[in-house]
Amino acid sequence: MPELRKDPIIGRWVIISTERSKRPMIIELPTKPPDDGICPFCPGSEGLTPPEIMAFRDQGSPANGPGWRVRVVPNKFPALRVEGELDKTGEGLYDKMNGVGAHEVIIETPRHDRQLADLEPHQIAEVLQAYVARMQDLKRDTRLKYLLVFKNQGVRAGASLEHSHSQIIATPIVPKAINEEMTGARQYFEYKERCVFCDIVKQELDDRRRLVSENGSFISIAPFAPRFPFETWIMPKRHRASFEDTPQADLALLAAILKDTLLRTSKAVNNPPYNFVIHTAPCDKATAEHYHWHIEIMPRITRVAGFERGTGFYINPTPPEESARFMKELQL
């Protein structure tokens, strides 16, 4: 059973996932494609994954066979497990709990040769719809405090399988970065009585130097203080705390701006590996006045060195005004 442990100084929770490695010497996570080269995420290989949790399928196609457009399965090597009661204990001055949670994989397309950015907007909208459906379902489990949706594109970004997919990890704690955002945004709200993210949207729409693209419901920006070159954030124009409350009509607009931003990133820096993470409110703060969901897209271009790794203090050689202008001017 994996274990969650808390750093006693800064309160950062870590998953100690013993099942992902049998001996302390094993250094790569054992999630590589099988040796025979068969991709477990391709149609026809459905038996190589655990049974599907949900899928968007062509009419009449049976579960766990081909005919799906988007397919959600449990992670074969889960970081957290759904079984059991949540058990919090101490060990001297330390705190820990058992690793109750969920870990699912969203296979974004049956096509092995397509990245998310290559899909048609209506196909990307179905991927987003799968995120929403899974989040709404997982939220009913009151042991879970946070639903984290993220994507690793490319081996250097941590993807263990080439076939395009994203992941959901549901955790019994709120991750550190989200706690920090909640705290910072609440302090801003207490002082200004406004959502800091709404103020950012307004300033970026007025200023336009960091605006990458825009549609009726969303903006895509290079943030003012980006950690990474060509980092972008997608934000809803209107205040909304939780991603999973996005209306169906807006998912199409979100798919469009996500595709546009990913394509511009890809063209600007030669199809880089990237990560994206959906930052949404914790399960019990779904309608917070001070929090505003957004997607952070982080290309892996520069190497993160000791300086950044040890301190959370990043050096970024590319001003966001330059990366935004460059991305905006690209012909897609």
Place this chain on the structure above:
Amino acid sequence: MPELRKDPIIGRWVIISTERSKRPMIIELPTKPPDDGICPFCPGSEGLTPPEIMAFRDQGSPANGPGWRVRVVPNKFPALRVEGELDKTGEGLYDKMNGVGAHEVIIETPRHDRQLADLEPHQIAEVLQAYVARMQDLKRDTRLKYLLVFKNQGVRAGASLEHSHSQIIATPIVPKAINEEMTGARQYFEYKERCVFCDIVKQELDDRRRLVSENGSFISIAPFAPRFPFETWIMPKRHRASFEDTPQADLALLAAILKDTLLRTSKAVNNPPYNFVIHTAPCDKATAEHYHWHIEIMPRITRVAGFERGTGFYINPTPPEESARFMKELQL
């Protein structure tokens, strides 16, 4: 001039260092060795670095020539610059300041073919003494709030030159990770009236399962909630907030335990790239009752994926009790 910019939500400062990259398309930091293959850190190449700030030299050898054992020079591609007044300004809801600071390189040995762990303890002690000397000098500049000493060993850990070296960056702000430690440690102190780090030292010495090595003044442990497999921390046994206040006699003991820990890391996981960062109190909190300096050593074994990168929430496949036992049992 580089610029420091603050994320308006979580207050994280970022260095936007335009001088390290001329065009937004350039994706690697331009700190590679020159094409002719001459190492600027080797004896005889002293003219290829900016003039030295200090050096430990054999008697009679002139500055900026061979004969040094440890040599400190300004970074040729500094992330921050020493010139000018500190100028803090706003831009709508955003905050920024100019990039005043210092960025120095400590060349740890004249030998191109030696890593830090290969040096004799008395040579490592001289490297540590150079850190102390530079920190004590930089502290006199009241514009500087923090002195960050770190090392990147190996290209995958961000080292741009092979020749063994470490770096000091002096910043006009306190890095986020240190602020978090100061806050967490202060809260613990307010509640318990004890230093949380002193309590960790005591518990680890009693428990011994995570102890890697120990001498009269220091312990080396696998921390209870490590982010990375084979992560270790070196901590002074007695309370001391600031690294630069380490007595001369203790530097020899620190050199010994640092060498021992680095060698064990190297043997345990096949000479991995690693980063270490000295966590010390901010300049104006040099004698804090609640803070306790320590060194965090982070081997680069697993890939940091989107999950970790976006959330500060790490998955570690190796329990620290296992890595500590394995490291402790190694024959050096």
